[in-house]
Amino acid sequence: MTGLRQRQKIDRDRRIVEAAARLFREFGFEGVKIETIAEQAGVSVGTIYNYYESKGDVLIAVVSLEVNEVISAGESVLARPPARAADAVDALFDIYLRHSLYYLSKEMWRAAMSMSILHPDSPLGRHYGHLDEKLCQQVCRLLAKLRQEGSIDATVDTEITGRILFNTMNMSFMTFVKDDGMDVETVIGAVRRQSATMVVLGNG
Numbered sequence: 001m002t003g004l005r006q007r008q009k010i011d012r013d014r015r016i017v018e019a020a021a022r023l024f025r026e027f028g029f030e031g032v033k034i035e036t037i038a039e040q041a042g043v044s045v046g047t048i049y050n051y052y053e054s055k056g057d058v059l060i061a062v063v064s065l066e067v068n069e070v071i072s073a074g075e076s077v078l079a080r081p082p083a084r085a086a087d088a089v090d091a092l093f094d095i096y097l098r099h100s101l102y103y104l105s106k107e108m109w110r111a112a113m114s115m116s117i118l119h120p121d122s123p124l125g126r127h128y129g130h131l132d133e134k135l136c137q138q139v140c141r142l143l144a145k146l147r148q149e150g151s152i153d154a155t156v157d158t159e160i161t162g163r164i165l166f167n168t169m170n171m172s173f174m175t176f177v178k179d180d181g182m183d184v185e186t187v188i189g190a191v192r193r194q195s196a197t198m199v200v201l202g203n204g
Contacts, residue, residue: 013051013061015041021062021103029059029111053123056115060127063112066103067131070096074138078145085143085151089195092142093169096135097188100173109177136166161198168194 019040023032034055038045052058073095081088100109116128140162146152169191176187 012041012043012047016043016048016051016058017061017065020058021065024059024062024108025105028107029055034058056111056124059108059112059115060124062103062108063128064131066099067135069102070099071134071138073099074142078138078142081142081146081149081151083151085146086196088142088146088151089139089165090192092139093191093195094188096169097173097176097184097191101184106177106180113174113177132170136163139163139166165195165198 016037020032020037023037023040032055034048035045037055037058038048041048048058052061074092077088077092077095082091104112112128116125119125120129140159143152143156143158143162143165147154147156147158152158172187172191172194176182176184
């Protein structure tokens with residue numbers, strides 16, 4: 001019985017997040033009310049507030065759905081990375097960037113980033129930071145595997161290098177999100193050029 005209740009809870013949560021994602025994309029984050037999300041998800045407003053404190057928390061849940069799917073897809077690169085380090089990093093970042101607008105629009109990303117910056121110590125802000133950290137750690141783990149396989153020099157600090165690479169990519173992603181005219185191929189090209197400047201990636 002406990003298992004059934006847990007599955008029902010997970011199903012309701014998924015319906016809330018998916019309904020919110022659709023509505024936020026169509027009407028913008030500010031243009032959607034909790035009542036509308038509840039109606040679309042087939043739950044009561046009270047149920048949503050049992051899961052989330054605010055509409056902002058619902059948006060961060062959509063970001064979490066996006067990031068967790070991206071991380072899951074990125075594990076395929078870690079399982080069998082290309083022999084050349086630069087190609088492996090490009091493959092991982094391509095997944096991050098190409099999947100970034102699957103659930104979220106640029107407007108949704110801007111809203112989420114804004115809330116996380118304005119309220120960094122709130123549960124919402126900490127959750128957003130935690131998601132960024134999960135992505136960063138995946139980059140660091142990829143470099144550690146490449147070092148183990150001899151694709152990069154054994155003396156390279158994969159933690160520091162991974163964080164530099166991730167932060168550089170993330171800055172390009174923020175530029176992409178702010179510019180409605182920039183397409184994903186443009187930002188991918190920019191990120192590849194930036195990553196290629198890291199000397200460590202030329203060793204493999």
